[in-house]
Amino acid sequence: MTRELVVVGHGMVGHRLVAALRDRDSTGTWHVTVLGEEDRPAYDRVALSSYVDGRTEDELSLGTHDDPLVDVRRGTSVVGIDREERLVRTADGETIRYDALVLATGSVPFVPPVPGRELPGCFVYRTLDDLDSIKAAARAALGRPVPGRRSAVVVGGGLLGLEAARAMRSLGLSPQVVEIAPRLMPVQVDEGGGALLRTLVERQAIAVRCGVSVAGIVADRGRLVAQLSDGIELDADVVVFSAGIRAADGLARSAGLAVGERGGVLVDDRCRTADQHVWAVGECAALEGRTYGLVAPGYAMAEVVADRLLGGDARMTPAELDMSTQLKLLGVDVASFGDAHATTEGALPVVINDPVAGTYAKLVVSDDASTLLGGVLVGDASRYAALRPLVGQALPADPVALIAPGAVELGADALPDGAQVCSCNAVTKGALREAIAEGACTVADLKACTRAGTSCGSCVPLLKTLLVQEGVEVSKALCEHFAASRAELFEIVAGAGITTFSDLVARHGTGRGCDVCKPVVASILASLGRGHILAGEQASLQDTNDRFLANMQRDGTYSVVPRVPGGEITPDGLIVIGEVARDFGLYTKITGGQRIDMFGARVEQLPEIWRRLVDAGFESGHAYGKALRTVKSCVGSTWCRYGQQDSVGLAVELELRYRGLRSPHKIKSGVSGCARECAEARSKDFGIIATETGWNLYVGGNGGFTPRHADLLVSDVDTETLVRLVDRFLMFYVRTADRLQRTASWIEAMEGGLDHLRAVIVDDSLGICADLEAAMAAHVASYADEWTGVLADEEKLSRFVSFVNAPGSPDPTISFVTERGQQVPAPRTPVLIGIPEVGS
Amino acid sequence: MTAAVLATWTPVCRVDQLEPERGVAALLDGRQVALFRTHEGSVHALGNVDPFSGAAVLSRGIVGDRGGVPTVASPVYKQVFSLVDGTCLDDPTVRVEVYDVSVDGGIVALRAVSQRVGR
Structure with missing residues (x-):
């Protein structure tokens, strides 16, 4: 008989629990009812801040459980639990019976009891609804016709606070972070690391005040004033409380379940409360008295409960409760692992602090300096992947040597087989070696068969070294003729x-x-x-295509595409294309890139066709090349009632600027005149979306085989800045990408990904931007239409013949039939594949 | 029938009409041949029809070498063929016909390979 599982909470961990259970419950033991307070499907709260950068609710969604055995009720609050009768009661007065109850209620933001915290303009930073409210407030503040900068006071300088500060900056406000502890991110980093972190954060135009608290907030002529404990007053348009979280354990408390000293529903290592029918997972659970605010331990708890509900005997292991973190915040690397604060008795810290280079590294070792206990890295966390798995292991070298600049390259060989290389998915070095022995020979293979490197990705460099060490050669040679990439x-x-x-x-x-x-x-x-x-x-x-500056089709004929910049074309232009197609009997079709493709041209017809087109003012559209294809546009502010900027004008400008640029693969672009995104710019290699005051630039989008939305590179820039950044982006791509690598996979494969790309082309971290711009300027200045070049040159023209001994004779294998009023290739006659007979 | 077409040496073009590593097609009584001149100067002739697509386009493929064997890659689906014996190096069960080539007095002439066997 089907039993009834009720899950209270529809966040990331609750979602994972249901997915894990349904994955394994092949016999349908459980029917699941999920009661979620928020009126939306579960979403990726870890990536919450990307919502202000333009990621949508849909993109953040974790997907719905499309399953007859799962009933998700959104917008449903649970107000009580009757443990005796095994019932939960919702705010609507409904009661639902359970055989098992899982509390996955998460946490609530901690708001310090500051007078004025309820004033309009004060927000917490937890849900998409919170962010919607903050966005609206920021927009209203920016629209106010008063001089000066609009500012946001962010209360709390931990991980969440710095995320919030960055989001405020993205929204156009000047953030000021107020942290009560003497340093930023006090949980993860120590004093020395915190000092450097502060310097690096302040360089990102974020003001930081540590060691002070907010004593009160008052309204002042339409704005707010945050009064600090040291007497200073900060003007603010928005105040964001991001000072930590508290387990949402109210429901458990009122049901008489025990809670931890610092809150959280008390559970054992099976994640079960003292009531054998009630479990708790994620941020609301206090596992043996301690709560965990990271998603990885939450996921591990969800897996344990799913297993237990199906009769398994899983338990939480200490490794799954690893609180190590590595992150890049505001372009600053921060990592903290193991006993970062040296709380173990006799622990010895070894520190290298280089304020000039902007790096701080600390290792914590045991009193006999034999075992690594933990560490903190700020500014450069590249060694995190190699160091974290060594926690609890014998030190492979002198601790200073492990963190000194240019020190021992810590390879995977330093690790014992039992060490976890990927802590997110609990994959050991031994498991990876086994996978390699069984035939995995690329990082992608390892990801697919072990799941290592699929979450935070910090262990990917280690996966590479492991492959090399196990004797798998990762060749970058282009082909047998060149060893170079x-x-x-x-x-x-x-x-x-x-x-x-x-x-x-x-x-x-x-x-x-x-x-x-x-x-x-x-x-x-x-x-x-x-x-x-x-x-x-x-x-x-x-x-194939470049050889005759046209696109070869399956029967050996070609298609012809003249450039139509931005998709804007005059009636006379349309008439010329129509006449040419009619006169040469070409099939015509509108392309996805807002132009017209003419099919069925024989090689010897191409010059005549192009002479007509060039005479009428057309030029090559490079549809045949690995080059810029089109810059698609919506109609923009010229006609559209909603348009914010002239998207067609910009599209034409960009297409004419980058036309003819040869690249590792094709490049597509689009410009939308408002956030409705009619030009589908975010599916392009570089896409531009108008804002009220400028443009947002997105990069790395892709349609085709692996669709991907482009990521926001910069927001609200003017046209000049935009063009400069696109110049750099494209030239950097042209120079460094692999053959046939679109921008999406180029960025994905780049070490450091989008952040690195941003550092190089926005912040000029490699000092190459002037060079990139000069290269693009040279391209723009030297552009010439390829087809005009052919028509003016007898030698090139002489190659456009069908046969060397019969230049005008059409290829006899080409034949057409008529379909829907146009000519198309005749159905293919079966082709004999085999050794042909010659003579007899 | 094919043998009848090229039973004897048939002149096709001048050798200076063949640019190094850039093939051309020739039409011989309705039959299509792809002619190639390598970087070193040797001339090769294969059937022009790509057996994988059925399109008469092998002459438009990229000429190069694989392990020292001169090759052409089909411009349609990129299978590579040996210019020496017409074998598809990516699928040895497939082969295109090869023609004997002579270059005499600057003139390229072809005949069917079977004539050589019968001699």
């Missing part, structure tokens, strides 16, 4: 001023190349502006 070849060609493939392969490769390396070199030469792509030897390097 595409990015390295780019540097070689650019640096050595190489202009031909023959020269390059003679000096840096072997053999005569292939269909992999030749198009790569062709693209690099084109990106560097080394002449027309069909000039001289370059003509023999071009891939």
